[in-house]
Amino acid sequence: MQKITLPERAGWRDRAATLGFTFADMGGEPYWDETSAYRFTLEEIEQHIEAPAGELHALCRAAVERAITSEEWMERLAIPQTQRDFVAASWRAGEPELYGRFDLAWGASGQTHAKLLEYNADTPTSLYESASFQWLWLEEARAAGLLPPDADQFNSIHEALVDRWAEIAAPDTDVHFAADKENPEDYATVEALAWAAREAGLGAHFTDLSAIGVTEEGQFADSEDRVIGALFKLYPWEDMLRDDFAPYLAPSGCRFIEPPWKALVSNKGLLPLLWEMEPGHPNLLPAFFAADIEDALAGGAPAPQVAKAFAAAEGALRRGHVRKPIFSREGAGVTFVEGGQPTDTSPDQDYVHHPMIIQALAPLPSFDGFHPVLGAWMVGEACVGLGMREDRSRITQNLSRFKPHFIEG
Amino acid sequence: MTVPTKIAARGPADDAMPDALAAPERPRRMRSRRVALALAGATILTLAACEDKKVDAEAFPDLESCLAAAKKDSLFFTADDCNKAFADAKKNWEETAPRYDSKAVCEEQHGVGNCGGDPVAQPGGGFSFMPLFMGYMLGSMLGRGGGVFSQPMIRNSANGYTTPNGDQSFASNRGTGKVAPSTFNRAPATIGKAPMSAAQVRQRGGFGSSATRGTGVTRSTGGARSYGG
Numbered sequence: 001m002q003k004i005t006l007p008e009r010a011g012w013r014d015r016a017a018t019l020g021f022t023f024a025d026m027g028g029e030p031y032w033d034e035t036s037a038y039r040f041t042l043e044e045i046e047q048h049i050e051a052p053a054g055e056l057h058a059l060c061r062a063a064v065e066r067a068i069t070s071e072e073w074m075e076r077l078a079i080p081q082t083q084r085d086f087v088a089a090s091w092r093a094g095e096p097e098l099y100g101r102f103d104l105a106w107g108a109s110g111q112t113h114a115k116l117l118e119y120n121a122d123t124p125t126s127l128y129e130s131a132s133f134q135w136l137w138l139e140e141a142r143a144a145g146l147l148p149p150d151a152d153q154f155n156s157i158h159e160a161l162v163d164r165w166a167e168i169a170a171p172d173t174d175v176h177f178a179a180d181k182e183n184p185e186d187y188a189t190v191e192a193l194a195w196a197a198r199e200a201g202l203g204a205h206f207t208d209l210s211a212i213g214v215t216e217e218g219q220f221a222d223s224e225d226r227v228i229g230a231l232f233k234l235y236p237w238e239d240m241l242r243d244d245f246a247p248y249l250a251p252s253g254c255r256f257i258e259p260p261w262k263a264l265v266s267n268k269g270l271l272p273l274l275w276e277m278e279p280g281h282p283n284l285l286p287a288f289f290a291a292d293i294e295d296a297l298a299g300g301a302p303a304p305q306v307a308k309a310f311a312a313a314e315g316a317l318r319r320g321h322v323r324k325p326i327f328s329r330e331g332a333g334v335t336f337v338e339g340g341q342p343t344d345t346s347p348d349q350d351y352v353h354h355p356m357i358i359q360a361l362a363p364l365p366s367f368d369g370f371h372p373v374l375g376a377w378m379v380g381e382a383c384v385g386l387g388m389r390e391d392r393s394r395i396t397q398n399l400s401r402f403k404p405h406f407i408e409g
Numbered sequence: 410m411t412v413p414t415k416i417a418a419r420g421p422a423d424d425a426m427p428d429a430l431a432a433p434e435r436p437r438r439m440r441s442r443r444v445a446l447a448l449a450g451a452t453i454l455t456l457a458a459c460e461d462k463k464v465d466a467e468a469f470p471d472l473e474s475c476l477a478a479a480k481k482d483s484l485f486f487t488a489d490d491c492n493k494a495f496a497d498a499k500k501n502w503e504e505t506a507p508r509y510d511s512k513a514v515c516e517e518q519h520g521v522g523n524c525g526g527d528p529v530a531q532p533g534g535g536f537s538f539m540p541l542f543m544g545y546m547l548g549s550m551l552g553r554g555g556g557v558f559s560q561p562m563i564r565n566s567a568n569g570y571t572t573p574n575g576d577q578s579f580a581s582n583r584g585t586g587k588v589a590p591s592t593f594n595r596a597p598a599t600i601g602k603a604p605m606s607a608a609q610v611r612q613r614g615g616f617g618s619s620a621t622r623g624t625g626v627t628r629s630t631g632g633a634r635s636y637g638g
Contacts, residue, residue, distance in 0.1 A: 020448030245615030
């Protein structure tokens with residue numbers, strides 16, 4: 001992996017505006033940034049992104065299996081008591097997943113294996129940038145001679161989504177897409193998914209999330225009173241399960257995409273669960289619930305059930321770890337602790353009232369003062385693309401820059 | 410709805426060249442051959458206004474006129490369909506047409522002279538009023554794997570006709586046309602329930618409060634926090 005300085009394509013901002021990519025700049029800062037790009041070899045992509053992401057995905061599915069058969073894990077993952085059957089039933093029924101994104105750290109010196117930072121299993125955004133605008137960048141940069149003619153990109157996201165929709169829904173199925181229409185980033189993500197659904201022969205209808213209603217029959221209906229049979233929601237399960245309409249979820253008969261069992265893996269409590277199942281896995285970082293090891297880090301004793309795993313990871317955790325709430329968006333509530341001292345804290349503290357997890361710090365590579373995080377896109381059970389974001393801070397936040405990548409050699 | 414071709418883009422360099430002439434390829438091509446490029450952005454209309462494919466429909470004021478029409482050729486329904494659809498529509502009307510607690514309220518919604526007593530007794534022994542059954546509409550759902558569907562028709566307050574949930578109105582209860590397939594979605598049942606106003610959706614806004622967030626800040630303006638990540 002190298003960072004290469006490149007000329008920007010002439011007129012790309014106009015092109016973005018024409019295409020409706022309105023958030024190429026956000027908050028006065030560039031969001032889409034093609035003044036440089038990351039270069040990978042095909043071998044790097046295959047060995048350090050595609051293969052580990054596929055393996056992590058299989059591990060996450062095993063974690064779901066473990067969690068739904070354990071009241072203790074359902075509790076630790078904070079699935080509301082009244083919703084546990086609903087969540088478990090969706091897994092037992094084999095409801096298929098659509099997409100997700102693993103955030104991986106890789107490329108720091110001495111780090112041979114990509115490490116899972118977290119799994120955006122439920123409502124990952126930056127899909128349009130990854131699948132479409134990045135693709136266009138490659139095609140146009142090649143045509144303009146800015147990139148070698150045989151440069152490729154790890155990005156079959158759009159085609160994979162079309163195939164996946166066709167696989168998981170019967171032709172002509174009407175799918176409603178719910179998101180916050182005021183948020184262009186969220187809206188772009190559902191639009192990218194909706195185009196793929198249409199290409200797969202499905203009906204796609206947008207509904208604003210807050211306009212969803214409940215009918216007399218207890219079914220969900222869109223803003224035009226049409227009953228919702230299948231709902232893609234760019235809105236997290238942990239909130240769906242707690243909102244006013246939560247009691248209608250199971251009886252509504254609606255099919256949800258992502259399926260309810262994603263609540264178990266889109267939860268940062270997944271990280272300690274994975275570490276319990278596969279301690280020492282080369283693509284995992286040691287992770288624990290804070291409640292189990294906080295005393296131990298302060299000189300006391302860890303919870304008995306994690307004592308052995310803690311002892312094995314103690315050195316790494318003391319060198320550095322990250323505290324994060326089990327629920328959080330865009331880096332909110334994250335704190336870095338190194339050598340016992342907090343060294344970086346997210347300004348956004350909206351989620352700090354939730355249980356915390358502690359994860360050993362993965363060194364992030366640094367290029368020109370920016371730290372890239374690799375977003376490995378999953379469609380179905382396969383890793384099909386890469387979207388990179390980088391930030392000056394080690395906490396990737398909502399204003400982090402999106403960086404294109406290409407494959408050469 | 411088909412995807413407009415203008416949004417699909419192709420990589421010019423890759424697809425124009427016959428395989429035999431192409432330069433030696435890397436072992437795997439890692440990127441899509443086409444993608445959807447355009448976003449509608451803030452103008453959410455492309456998705457919202459994307460109409461369902463219309464289906465053929467024909468309305469009749471009574472069974473006899475349907476049977477007479479079925480004798481003609483090349484229609485999407487037969488005499489058997491007329492009979493079955495008529496029975497379905499009658500039953501559907503009885504189960505889903507709006508119910509009111511007074512004739513005056515009913516006539517306000519459906520016009521004077523267009524209401525009658527509820528043929529079905531209320532659970533508590535009460536009495537309610539319903540718009541009269543004014544015929545039925547058949548829809549061809551063959552292309553959608555469904556056969557012939559039907560809906561009862563009732564009057565609306567504007568001297569026209571509607572299906573029971575009132576969201577489609579028609580000038581007449583006789584004639585042919587194209588309608589959205591959702592016209593044939595069954596309205597919620599009203600049978601055995603307390604008389605109600607016409608509202609189908611009883612509550613909105615139950616999603617979106619971001620229950621796990623601490624501060625409870627309202628999201629209503631641009632620049633709102635993403636629900637995604």
